[in-house]
Amino acid sequence: MPVEGEAANRPLLAVGNLTKLFGTFAACSGINLDIRPGEIHALLGENGAGKSTLVKMLFGVLSPSSGQILWQGQPVQIPSPSAARKLGIGMVFQHFCLFEALTVAENIALSMDPGVSLANIAEEAKRLSVSYGLPLDPNAHVADLSVGERQRIEIVRALLQNPKLIILDEPTSVLTPQEADRLFETLAKLKAEGRSVLYISHRLEEVQRICDRATVLRHGKVTGACDPRLETPASLARMMVGSDVAHVSAAGTDLKGDVQLEVRHLTAAARTPFAVSLKDVCLKVRAGEVLAIAGVAGNGQGELFDALSGEYPVPDPDAIHVRQKPAGNLGITARRLMGAGFVPEERHGHAAVPALSLSDNLVLARCQSDRKAFIGGGFIGIIRQQAVKRAAKRISEVMDVRKSSDNPAAGSLSGGNLQKFIVGRELDRQPTVLVVNQPTWGVDAGAASRIRQSLVDLAKSGSAVLVISQDLDEIFEVATEIAVISEGRLSEAYPAATLSREKIGLLMGGMDNQADAARETSHAH
């Protein structure tokens, strides 16, 4: 698809004054954006900046409230994803839309016009995957594939439509650094063919590496359009966040106390067919330490958290020791009474119930550990609303939780503010052991740095902190020790100062282990 002269300057897609209102809330307001043929265009912004809303309008999932979309100079309306595909827009979503029990080819067939034979699809998918360097076995079941391989299915599915524009929503958030490199090669190939890519991310480093131009969104408005290569990460971050973000001062405590949390040869079978089993996990966290567990999503992080928190206890009491006492077979309440605190990954419906007030959500996590303070009335168990509300207020002040009223429903808080409350709820107890899963997932930069600092401070004050995270930046900010989880196996813990991103990347892919390496290459059999 050679592009010459004037056509090269005419944008493939131009968006004028595009606005999307949800009620009175403007998720996108007056967005202007143009994408030229054959460029990789970055869409930058924090969570909640309006990136997803914008691309959903481009892909026909949402209809704009006002404004116009020009496709190759012609005004168009895109009422549905299939209309977008017909125009030549393909999209790879952040959360994959795949059926785990079906094969790769079957999943691809679901998005194609009916009447094309499965064998043809498989053959075509195979050909595309080879020519773009995306090795994929069309007959493999999705359930057996890694996250990176699943993403390839989505990309191949988009490529089968021969699109002129491909939209990728946060594609590297689920990849190891090595897998990400492979993806970038594919993107370069697409660009060389004259296709355009709209690349959504909040990772500045990779945007600077691969993108030709960038548009920055904040609070639903365009706050900057630039060539990312001419900017510094700091200047890009300023456009995204609106101000400089407080830097987390590294842990660096020299104090190394007793082992407060220890896991000895923890093995747990997967509870569902698509869960990961834990295999011989060993770890130690001392007082004053922050042990971070890195890993690509879906490698057993959730399962490890469940076992550590006691939501799903294990039969062997000695598999988990809290403050040097066996706790493996104890439930979450008993472990809280031993001095441990827990922050799960999912805010809505796990750490908190969205429809209940903040004070009720405080009781939720602390009704037994602070029974004396919060519950009265003997066996009837009347909640002392005044005491609970005072504590909720104290937590909100300490963690700078911004809320619309005195005691609002948890669901009405933004992700960052609710997460600050949930972390603060545990810190308020000064737990000796704190286990946190994805502490700043989907949280704005200001709240994230507040949360990270509070974790570091807790360790400094002599507690043992275990952080499970997919975010390498976060891990390097808070960790004193780092271990990597891959397919339910945990690597040794290394002092944070001795590890590089590349080494962690290798550990994430299970590459430190020859057997695993062999398995990886034979995966596409």
Place this chain on the structure above:
Amino acid sequence: MRIELEKRPKISTLFSILSPFIALILTIIAGAIMFMLLGKNPLDALYSFFVEPLLEVWSLHELAIKAAPLILIAVGLSVCYRSNNWNIGAEGQFIMGAIAGSILPVVFYEWHSPLVLPLMLLMGMLGGALYAGIPAFLKAHLNTNEILTSLMLVYVAQLFLDWLVRGPWRNPDGMNFPETRTFAAEAILPELLSSGRTHWGFVFAILAAILVWFMMRYTLKGLEISVLGQSERAGRFAGFSSRKMIWFSMMLSGACAGLAGIAEVSGAIQQLRPVISPGYGFTAIIVAFLGRLNPLGIIAAGLVLALTYLGGEAAQLSIGVSEKVTRVFQGLLLFFVLSCDTLIHYKIRVIWSKLGGTAVDGGH
């Protein structure tokens, strides 16, 4: 033109109060249309259905008698439904409570003591609770769907009662009618007022409503019920056991239904017959939802649904339509209540213009 439902940013307090009233109005409108199609004057029909029963003292007593079991059962069901356990079998638990409570006056009819009545009530609650324990056990330990098991156990209870009153418990002096002995005086729930038949069952219902309201609003148990009902995962994180909650909520609602059963038999019928309930256990489901699963709302809703029973009887007498209109009204009401609840979470938007798919084909 098309109609869209748009999710509200947060739930509307206005509509969570208004929705039962809108549902009532829509029910009355639909009822009027139904009467019109039956060839009756809709205004006269609605008057005799909804207003006439409220004009006389004796019929107000009947209203309280019918409302009592509805409220008592619905209060128990509200705990179940709030904790995400779908007990549909209150009718069966009502019957089993009535049977268990009747053991003393029917089998040990020669035992006379002031203890008989309190023991009957306790055994009634126990009977209902144990019968609800069957679906609770099946759900907690075998992961069976409680909607199906509790519903099917209703038919078992109904046939068991039928067999009892025709067989072993039939009154030997009853000329072969399928009935048990009539209860002795000390086995009969006393009347509340001298002016009519209302018995202590109504007091039990109001008391249960207030106690459950207190539990839901002020106690940790109430929070546990809400948390487990809205998210089992969050409940597990809090250290609550969803398995124990299945037992607790099912047995509590079973006990309420069982108490309603024995109170009905001992207070209003005074013996066991093949049929002792005009579907109270099912109607109470409507009561629970019309009352927004709030015990105080349920008291009001119980009175409204009791009126549909009386109205059905009245309409049969005065305008000559089948008393099946009772069921129609109850069904309409549940239908409208559930659909009006949509308004709490969604806005209705009518879109007049096009936004069709034509432009795209042109651009290609």
